[in-house]
Amino acid sequence: VVVGIDRLGRNAAEVTTTIRDLNQRDIVLRSLREAIDTSNATGRMVAGVFASLAELELELGGERRSAAREARRARGQHIGRPKALDDKKAALVQRVHASGASASTIANAVGVSEAAIYRVLSESKLSE
Numbered sequence: 292v293v294v295g296i297d298r299l300g301r302n303a304a305e306v307t308t309t310i311r312d313l314n315q316r317d318i319v320l321r322s323l324r325e326a327i328d329t330s331n332a333t334g335r336m337v338a339g340v341f342a343s344l345a346e347l348e349l350e351l352g353g354e355r356r357s358a359a360r361e362a363r364r365a366r367g368q369h370i371g372r373p374k375a376l377d378d379k380k381a382a383l384v385q386r387v388h389a390s391g392a393s394a395s396t397i398a399n400a401v402g403v404s405e406a407a408i409y410r411v412l413s414e415s416k417l418s419e
Contacts, residue, residue: 295324296338297345306342310335375407384411 300306
C-alpha cells in the first residue's frame with residue numbers, strides 16, 4: 292500500500308521497474324490516492340499511465356519555476372532568500388567589528404547567526 296504512485300520512484304521508468312519487481316514477487320500494489328490495484332493487467336497499465344503523468348507534472352513544475360526565475364531576473368528583482376542583514380546593518384556590523392567586538396557578540400546583539408556576521412565581514416574584505 293502506497294499513498295501515491297509517484298512515491299515509488301523519481302521518474303516513470305523507476306516506478307514501472309518497482310511495480311514490475313513487486314509483481315514478480317507476487318506482491319500486489321495498492322495506491323490510495325489513485326485507487327490503483329496492480330493485481331491485474333489493467334491496474335498495472337493504469338499505474339504506468341499515472342507514473343508518466345506524475346513525471347510530466349514534475350517536469351512542468353521545473354519549467355514553471357525556471358520561467359518565474361527568468362521573469363524576476365528580467366524585471367531586476369532579487370532571486371532567492373533575502374539577506375539576513377540589510378546594507379545599513381551590515382555597515383554597523385563592520386564598524387562594531389573594527390572596534391574590536393567579537394563576531395559572537397555582534398551576532399547576539401543584532402539577532403543573526405555568527406555565519407551571517409562572518410559573511411558580511413568577508414564580503415566587505417572582498418569589496419575593498
